[in-house]
Amino acid sequence: QKEVEQNSGPLSVPEGAIASLNCTYSDRGSQSFFWYRQYSGKSPELIMFIYSNGDKEDGRFTAQLNKASQYVSLLIRDSQPSDSATYLCAVGLTGTASKLTFGTGTRLQVTL
Amino acid sequence: DVKVTQSSRYLVKRTGEKVFLECVQDMDHENMFWYRQDPGLGLRLIYFSYDVKMKEKGDIPEGYSVSREKKERFSLILESASTNQTSMYLCASSSGQGNGQYFGPGTRLTVT
Numbered sequence: 001q002k003e004v005e006q007n008s009g010p011l012s013v014p015e016g017a018i019a020s021l022n023c024t025y026s027d028r029g030s031q032s033f034f035w036y037r038q039y040s041g042k043s044p045e046l047i048m049f050i051y052s053n054g055d056k057e058d059g060r061f062t063a064q065l066n067k068a069s070q071y072v073s074l075l076i077r078d079s080q081p082s083d084s085a086t087y088l089c090a091v092g093l094t095g096t097a098s099k100l101t102f103g104t105g106t107r108l109q110v111t112l
Numbered sequence: 113d114v115k116v117t118q119s120s121r122y123l124v125k126r127t128g129e130k131v132f133l134e135c136v137q138d139m140d141h142e143n144m145f146w147y148r149q150d151p152g153l154g155l156r157l158i159y160f161s162y163d164v165k166m167k168e169k170g171d172i173p174e175g176y177s178v179s180r181e182k183k184e185r186f187s188l189i190l191e192s193a194s195t196n197q198t199s200m201y202l203c204a205s206s207s208g209q210g211n212g213q214y215f216g217p218g219t220r221l222t223v224t
Binding site for chain 1: 143145152153154155157160202206207208209210211212213214215216217218
């Protein structure tokens with residue numbers, strides 16, 4: 001059983017719409033949650049992190065965490081073609097030297 | 113800004129060669145990681161290090177070794193390269209516990 005699950009996509013949204021990316025994790029001891037963006041041929045880039053239940057907003061990005069449901073999501077408002085990328089969800093346990101478990105990513109396509 | 117650099121962007125080696133991949137970070141991070149990324153398999157952790165001269169196996173350490181003689185530098189060694197080690201290799205670093213990892217640009221290794 002995968003520890004961090006994401007729908008591989010592609011998720012296609014029109015420009016200006018809200019893109020909603022979802023991630024579930026299996027380890028209830030998980031304490032830290034991250035979203036990375038990866039453009040084709042490039043390395044992952046950290047864009048959001050969240051540690052507590054609820055929402056965290058940063059510009060057009062909102063991360064949502066529900067530990068009871070073991071669910072993390074990333075909302076991208078006013079989606080732009082430049083947001084087209086693969087989004088990786090990563091989950092960490094405390095006391096593990098920041099070791100993370102990554103999902104396989106969701107490919108987002110923002111269409112004109 | 114965190115900067116993680118890797119010695120090569122592209123590398124072509126022959127089967128049986130010994131291969132060295134180097135990673136340097138400039139943010140005094142305690143933790144460093146080596147991953148490989150393959151289509152459909154996501155990021156897989158090879159080795160990580162939480163201190164100088166300290167290392168721990170990740171999920172797929174077979175065929176690899178690592179060296180961390182200085183805090184800023186973490187090397188990945190392929191003792192005898194094989195074609196199934198053709199992949200994108202990504203180095204990352206992080207500080208403390210529960211913090212996000214920052215990735216280098218990656219090395220695309222081809223073993224022929």
